[in-house]
Amino acid sequence: MGRFVGTLRRTAWQSVPTVIAIVVIDFFLLRLAPGDAADALAAESGSATEETMTALRHHFGLDQPLLLQFLSYIENLAHFSLGFSPLYNMPVSRLIGERLPGSLLLMTTALVLALVVGITAGVVMSMFAGRLADRVLSVIALLFYSIPGFWIGLMLIVVFSVWLGWLPSGGQETIGAGLSGTGWFIDRVRHLILPATSLALFFIAIYARLVRASMLEVRDQDYVRTATAKGLRPRVITLRHMLWNALLPITTVAGMHVGAILGGAVVVETVFSWPGLGRLAFEAVLKRDFSVLLGILLLSSLMVIVVNMLVDLLQVWLDPRIAVR
Amino acid sequence: MATRRSSVGLFLRNPTGLAGLIILSLIIVAALLAPVLFPDDPLDMVTRPFVWPLSNGEFPLGSDSLGRDVLAGIIHGARVSVLIGVASTVIGLVIGTIIGASAGYFGGRTDDLLVRLIEIFQTFPPFLLIVVLVSIVEPSVITITLSIGIVSWPTIARLVRAEFRSLRERDFVLAAQGLGYSNARIVFLEILPNAMAPVIVTTSVMVATAILSEAALSFLGLGDPNLVSWGSMIGAGRDQLRTAWYLVALPGTALVLSVLSLNLLGDGLNDALNPRARGR
Numbered sequence: 001m002g003r004f005v006g007t008l009r010r011t012a013w014q015s016v017p018t019v020i021a022i023v024v025i026d027f028f029l030l031r032l033a034p035g036d037a038a039d040a041l042a043a044e045s046g047s048a049t050e051e052t053m054t055a056l057r058h059h060f061g062l063d064q065p066l067l068l069q070f071l072s073y074i075e076n077l078a079h080f081s082l083g084f085s086p087l088y089n090m091p092v093s094r095l096i097g098e099r100l101p102g103s104l105l106l107m108t109t110a111l112v113l114a115l116v117v118g119i120t121a122g123v124v125m126s127m128f129a130g131r132l133a134d135r136v137l138s139v140i141a142l143l144f145y146s147i148p149g150f151w152i153g154l155m156l157i158v159v160f161s162v163w164l165g166w167l168p169s170g171g172q173e174t175i176g177a178g179l180s181g182t183g184w185f186i187d188r189v190r191h192l193i194l195p196a197t198s199l200a201l202f203f204i205a206i207y208a209r210l211v212r213a214s215m216l217e218v219r220d221q222d223y224v225r226t227a228t229a230k231g232l233r234p235r236v237i238t239l240r241h242m243l244w245n246a247l248l249p250i251t252t253v254a255g256m257h258v259g260a261i262l263g264g265a266v267v268v269e270t271v272f273s274w275p276g277l278g279r280l281a282f283e284a285v286l287k288r289d290f291s292v293l294l295g296i297l298l299l300s301s302l303m304v305i306v307v308n309m310l311v312d313l314l315q316v317w318l319d320p321r322i323a324v325r
Numbered sequence: 326m327a328t329r330r331s332s333v334g335l336f337l338r339n340p341t342g343l344a345g346l347i348i349l350s351l352i353i354v355a356a357l358l359a360p361v362l363f364p365d366d367p368l369d370m371v372t373r374p375f376v377w378p379l380s381n382g383e384f385p386l387g388s389d390s391l392g393r394d395v396l397a398g399i400i401h402g403a404r405v406s407v408l409i410g411v412a413s414t415v416i417g418l419v420i421g422t423i424i425g426a427s428a429g430y431f432g433g434r435t436d437d438l439l440v441r442l443i444e445i446f447q448t449f450p451p452f453l454l455i456v457v458l459v460s461i462v463e464p465s466v467i468t469i470t471l472s473i474g475i476v477s478w479p480t481i482a483r484l485v486r487a488e489f490r491s492l493r494e495r496d497f498v499l500a501a502q503g504l505g506y507s508n509a510r511i512v513f514l515e516i517l518p519n520a521m522a523p524v525i526v527t528t529s530v531m532v533a534t535a536i537l538s539e540a541a542l543s544f545l546g547l548g549d550p551n552l553v554s555w556g557s558m559i560g561a562g563r564d565q566l567r568t569a570w571y572l573v574a575l576p577g578t579a580l581v582l583s584v585l586s587l588n589l590l591g592d593g594l595n596d597a598l599n600p601r602a603r604g605r
Contacts, residue, residue, distance in 0.1 A: 021445045033461045146585035148537050150544050151559060151577040158570045263452025267541050285460045297457055301448040
């Protein structure tokens, strides 16, 4: 237990300066954006006099010196407030809070799908390394690696929604169906299949290639030869001895790719009208609502940091030697 | 020299790497010849809307909802993809190499600071940061290229730093220092050529990622409005997905082929330049 606490404390301390830098960069990006909340509101209403603009700027504290604005931004952050979105007429944190569960559901499903399929494919490829099965799977993996999520999403809609009519083409659930219990659950799963698959393909390819490489790396090590000499069954050696050690690089890469999944979610959610953070980010761009956009950017960075801390803990569990470093 | 020739030989004997090189060459030729093959603006209306592919010899890939030639759009789109892909990768390479080389060569305090900088940039989800940067400035070929380049440098910086750390203690570097060469000369003329192999492999993957980012941007309507690109064609075709799916399928196929060719090329280069991975 102690080694987990030690690792957690160390990584938490290391991330403090990173978080501060991100907050500063975020704030100044917000300043660089053309127009402020008052301009956005004026554009929304169609017309505004110089007096109302001044009053609005005063109301949002936009007429204060930059340093004061920065301090109040920090103070707001300390109260978990990401500012106010004049266009949505609600606090940014509430707006994000409404959309976060949808994104987390989509991203987690895609990640689990990618890990399961990717690791399985990688193990199969390494078992048949250099032979036909390996070659075919390698080419498929490279193809998955090259297909943009938004395009395969649209093509999946053509095949499975338009031609076959098996799966819904967008949204999170059937609106107004009044389903409950199992029916509701099945409805949600049906809506999840296409977007999660579109998002997962790229990561299936990454994990498959990585597992194959690290399985082959592990294959020649002494303890694997020992296990073979002991007369263990090949399946036990592959799964218990080799895969366990090959998982370490997977966790590192999976942690590194949280940001990429978030980026992919922006486009995939737009394709499937999925009510998540990605689509909110896109709507914010169209409406030029930079407080929302930068709130999402800040939250995403924090999510990346937290996930990487969890990955550090996971690695200590997988390989206790890491905690000593 | 012998090793270099054998690397080229190894690459040329690799069927997938060669296939990638051939597809990529075709795309680059198409991009270069676009103004010759289709001298008119691909955004002009040239025929009636929704001509299906293979139904009219004059427009082999059909026309879109505004009667624009799909083939002309795809060929001109290749220009945008290749241009932005290569230019933004060059930007990423220059920034990443300078930062990675300084961190790896000087070490100590400089290294700590630059590694911290790399970490900060890596916490931003790359595509989200590109979207934010492009929407703060006006989207144009130049701003899109800069944004993608700015977001892509940390990968190269990490790679170059690792190479420099392992190379800087070698005898040839100590010899160069003993001869009194300047730091800049040692970094750029002595160490850098020896650190290029993994950078070259990553470069093809970076171009592929940049092409994908540009496509996703223009799909979302954040591309350069005055140019036709594969992403914007897919975005426009999306509205007729149910009736004219070829408007999404065709530019998407061009996109997948170009990205696939770059990834095949990257794999082939990796096998040829990285002896440890050989036979794997």
